[in-house]
Amino acid sequence: MNKPELLAPGGGFLAAYYAFQAGADGVYLGMKEFSARRAAANFSLEQLRRILGVARERGGKVYLALNTVVRERELERAAEILFWADSLGLDGVIVQDLGICELARSHFPALPLHASTQMALHNTAGLKEARRLGFRRVILARELDLESIRRLRAENPGIELEVFIHGALCYSFSGLCLASWALTGRSGNRGDCAQICRSLFRSAEGQGYYFSCRDLFVGLEVLKLMRIGIDAFKIEGRMKSPEYVFHTVRLYRAIIDRGAELPARELAELERKAALGFARKRTSGYLRDLRGEELLDPEFPGHRGARLGRVEAVRGGLAAVRLEADLSLRDGLQYFPAGGSRDPIQFSVRRMLKDGREAPFARGGERVEIQLPETGPGRQPAPGNALYQLSSRFLDLAQPKEGGFRPYRIPCRAEIVLAAPAAQEPAVLGVMVSNHCFATPFRWEAPLPLQKAASRKPLAPILSGLFREAGDCVLELREISLVNRTGLDDRAIFVPPSGLKKAKNAFYAELGKAFERERLRRLAAVAADRRPKPAPEGRLRPPAALLEAVARRGELGPPAERGGEAPHPFADPSRPLEMRELAEVDGWRFLPLPPVARSGQERILRRLQELAAGHPTERLAIGLSNLAHLSLARELGGLPNVAFFADYYLYTANRFAVDFLRQTASPLFFYHWLEGEEQDARDLAASLEEPVPLVRIAGNFQPPLFYGMSCPRGQGALPGSGCRDCPKGFTLPLSQGRNRFLLRVRDCTSYLYRLS
Numbered sequence: 001m002n003k004p005e006l007l008a009p010g011g012g013f014l015a016a017y018y019a020f021q022a023g024a025d026g027v028y029l030g031m032k033e034f035s036a037r038r039a040a041a042n043f044s045l046e047q048l049r050r051i052l053g054v055a056r057e058r059g060g061k062v063y064l065a066l067n068t069v070v071r072e073r074e075l076e077r078a079a080e081i082l083f084w085a086d087s088l089g090l091d092g093v094i095v096q097d098l099g100i101c102e103l104a105r106s107h108f109p110a111l112p113l114h115a116s117t118q119m120a121l122h123n124t125a126g127l128k129e130a131r132r133l134g135f136r137r138v139i140l141a142r143e144l145d146l147e148s149i150r151r152l153r154a155e156n157p158g159i160e161l162e163v164f165i166h167g168a169l170c171y172s173f174s175g176l177c178l179a180s181w182a183l184t185g186r187s188g189n190r191g192d193c194a195q196i197c198r199s200l201f202r203s204a205e206g207q208g209y210y211f212s213c214r215d216l217f218v219g220l221e222v223l224k225l226m227r228i229g230i231d232a233f234k235i236e237g238r239m240k241s242p243e244y245v246f247h248t249v250r251l252y253r254a255i256i257d258r259g260a261e262l263p264a265r266e267l268a269e270l271e272r273k274a275a276l277g278f279a280r281k282r283t284s285g286y287l288r289d290l291r292g293e294e295l296l297d298p299e300f301p302g303h304r305g306a307r308l309g310r311v312e313a314v315r316g317g318l319a320a321v322r323l324e325a326d327l328s329l330r331d332g333l334q335y336f337p338a339g340g341s342r343d344p345i346q347f348s349v350r351r352m353l354k355d356g357r358e359a360p361f362a363r364g365g366e367r368v369e370i371q372l373p374e375t376g377p378g379r380q381p382a383p384g385n386a387l388y389q390l391s392s393r394f395l396d397l398a399q400p401k402e403g404g405f406r407p408y409r410i411p412c413r414a415e416i417v418l419a420a421p422a423a424q425e426p427a428v429l430g431v432m433v434s435n436h437c438f439a440t441p442f443r444w445e446a447p448l449p450l451q452k453a454a455s456r457k458p459l460a461p462i463l464s465g466l467f468r469e470a471g472d473c474v475l476e477l478r479e480i481s482l483v484n485r486t487g488l489d490d491r492a493i494f495v496p497p498s499g500l501k502k503a504k505n506a507f508y509a510e511l512g513k514a515f516e517r518e519r520l521r522r523l524a525a526v527a528a529d530r531r532p533k534p535a536p537e538g539r540l541r542p543p544a545a546l547l548e549a550v551a552r553r554g555e556l557g558p559p560a561e562r563g564g565e566a567p568h569p570f571a572d573p574s575r576p577l578e579m580r581e582l583a584e585v586d587g588w589r590f591l592p593l594p595p596v597a598r599s600g601q602e603r604i605l606r607r608l609q610e611l612a613a614g615h616p617t618e619r620l621a622i623g624l625s626n627l628a629h630l631s632l633a634r635e636l637g638g639l640p641n642v643a644f645f646a647d648y649y650l651y652t653a654n655r656f657a658v659d660f661l662r663q664t665a666s667p668l669f670f671y672h673w674l675e676g677e678e679q680d681a682r683d684l685a686a687s688l689e690e691p692v693p694l695v696r697i698a699g700n701f702q703p704p705l706f707y708g709m710s711c712p713r714g715q716g717a718l719p720g721s722g723c724r725d726c727p728k729g730f731t732l733p734l735s736q737g738r739n740r741f742l743l744r745v746r747d748c749t750s751y752l753y754r755l756s
Contacts, residue, residue, distance in 0.1 A: 003256055004226060004233050005061070007162070008249050011238035012041030013402050016051045018242045022249035026061030027051070028094060030238065031081055033074075034066045035191050037238040045084060049407035049474075052088060056408060061091040065238075067116040069189045069673060070097050072654045072683040079526040082108050083519055087410055087437050087474075092137065096175060096189070098627075098650065099657030105134055106656075107526050110436065112136040117164070118175035118189070119627060122148075125601040126628035127156040133627075137162055137231065142216070143173060143709045145290045148598065150228050160231040165222050166248055166274075167236025169213035169285060169295070171197040172706040176595055176649060179705035181675045182754055183739065189651065189675060197706065198301040200342075201734045201741070206719040208298030209342075210712045210734070210743075211752070214283035219271070221287060222252065223259055237278070243395050244277025272325060275306040276392050290598070291748055292710035298717040299342055305390040308333065311381045318353065318369040321387055327352065327368065328361040332390035337375075338382040345381075346390065347373040361394075409470055410437060411478040416463055418493075419485040420450070427486055429503055431467075433511065435475065442514050446503050450486065453494035460490060466504050473508040475515060532690045533659045542668050542693050546586040550669065553648065553697045556583050556590040556623070577607055579615045588643075592623035593632075595649045596707065596749075601628060605635055612639050621668055623647035633665040643667075648674040648697060655687045658694075669693035674703065705741075708750040712743070 010016030010029035096118035122141040137160035179196040197211040351371035430445035470476035653673035
């Protein structure tokens with residue numbers, strides 16, 4: 001059984017450093033821009049080079065997350081980041097934006113591409129499209145059970161699969177959540193999620209965190225995923241501390257390496273240390289159940305930590321507790337007051353008594369008295385209340401200085417030639433450098449005075465040692481061979497050290513300039529790439545009236561209650577579909593496909609073929625919302641009465657996304673990125689030399705804010721609710737301050753709409 005890669009989050013330099021210290025095989029990290037965790041520390045170029053040096057010393061890998069939607073005016077900066085990823089030889093780039101995929105394929109073809117979980121890839125059709133497009137790895141959507149993952153692995157042997165095994169979960173399918181943008185203007189697809197799903201909602205039945213997910217904890221079940229043949233396991237947490245990363249990596253490193261041989265007591269201690277970094281209540285997510293197993297925690301959305309014990313008594317502001325783990329002064333604790341309060345009391349241990357005496361620390365099993373914070377009436381813990389440990393000073397990690405780590409330099413192979421062209425003339429030192437950064441080998445030469453050696457020492461080691469000293473240059477010579485064409489024995493040649501060092505410095509100065517010229521050349525090629533790629537004829541000239549009509553996007557689907565887009569009936573591919581059910585606009589029937597079809601892609605294809613063949617005089621426009629739909633476009637593209645449009649979930653925000661879709665689906669028209677501003681649409685239109693039917697959706701459109709595969713009623717998050725009498729569908733008004741919402745559940749799938 002092959003061991004998968006264990007990948008850890010690198011939200012900042014120290015977190016990534018301690019991931020490798022704990023045994024991670026690789027880290028995934030973001031730069032200051034285009035990271036799906038914008039609020040994380042993220043990396044500068046210098047920090048990236050330093051952590052890459054750490055990784056390479058340990059045989060580890062570094063993956064760059066460039067996994068947000070990218071505006072047209074940001075392409076130059078995105079291309080710069082891709083250039084550095086390519087030049088530094090990163091092990092992969094994680095992308096969401098189809099335009100970034102196209103840009104990388106066209107201008108940085110050697111870069112390994114990984115499809116982000118933000119792409120919501122969840123079925124074989126999507127994986128086959130990803131492989132066809134050149135993706136090396138797909139990070140699967142988290143809404144898949146073990147059997148689905150097993151099937152995907154068996155049906156797609158030619159592509160690597162990566163799955164999340166630990167950390168925070170989103171209620172909505174990643175990449176399909178629009179809640180943060182719609183309510184705050186901060187787009188989750190731009191790495192700026194306001195975590196609306198973690199907020200308190202109110203209903204006629206009460207209030208609660210109805211959409212707040214517990215934390216994923218796969219634990220020993222990673223062994224089942226290993227037997228399936230998953231290539232990489234991913235730990236979530238780029239917003240979390242180095243301690244969280246270190247101890248969570250240690251937990252899964254032990255499970256992967258030792259499996260069933262890991263003693264239960266040791267496993268429990270590893271789990272506890274990981275929980276102290278950050279932990280909500282646990283869930284196995286969708287691994288055991290396609291609808292989610294104990295997925296939601298409506299009571300509290302934050303860090304619970306690990307249980308420390310139960311309060312036995314409270315006297316004089318002190319709580320007596322029998323400790324279940326070690327405790328130190330300044331550790332963080334919390335408890336939930338009696339009466340079902342959702343707001344915990346959090347405090348730091350300022351004073352602790354053991355056997356009536358002041359104690360700086362205590363061990364698990366000992367009975368201590370802990371000073372409580374001053375609180376209002378009814379906020380003190382009662383006997384029996386659980387006390388939770390949020391942090392432990394015993395687990396604090398040292399903080400080494402980043403400057404103490406050598407920045408990684410791009411390794412190069414070089415041939416050094418020493419020649420003496422004529423008598424009485426200085427010799428010529430020539431260097432030819434081969435590296436993937438240069439389209440053709442870099443060549444440099446300079447005169448070099450030679451003398452007869454007083455003592456016979458080989459020249460090759462001297463030259464090699466000196467020319468490995470790169471100074472401030474981002475490249476360095478690693479593999480060096482010497483060709484001696486002077487006619488003199490290698491050991492008979494002496495070069496004055498000052499002259500040799502001067503030549504070496506001049507060489508690296510010119511090598512750096514050549515690298516900079518290559519950088520500018522490649523970025524200029526991206527900037528000049530503005531001509532749309534060839535696309536099939538006949539479908540890119542829809543009438544203006546049609547484009548004006550489809551701007552009212554809400555009219556293309558079945559009417560929803562009080563406006564907005566309803567869950568489409570085609571979400572169930574086994575259900576017969578009639579042409580008369582579809583909206584008609586300017587002589588076209590419109591069928592926006594749902595972005596999620598965990599199974600049944602083949603049935604969808606058959607239904608569409610039957611629909612088009614059964615109504616040969618009707619023109620059918622099919623909306624594409626997922627990479628998997630591109631296979632449908634190819635299969636149906638030959639039908640004379642079928643066309644396609646790029647729906648809003650494809651996030652068409654830049655000219656490379658337009659090029660990608662024109663080549664793969666030849667859409668009738670494109671919806672511009674829904675979260676984009678008017679200026680973004682103008683920038684994109686202006687960047688295209690050839691006019692493209694680009695439509696900006698009217699501002700009154702109400703798309704689903706969440707697209708969740710788990711029902712809050714079925715999960716017990718709604719008061720007094722459950723599945724027993726539920727017809728697998730209902731609606732429920734919700735509120736949050738002045739905002740009004742409608743929760744619609746159909747076939748156990750949840751859609752949340754904003755009503756005001």
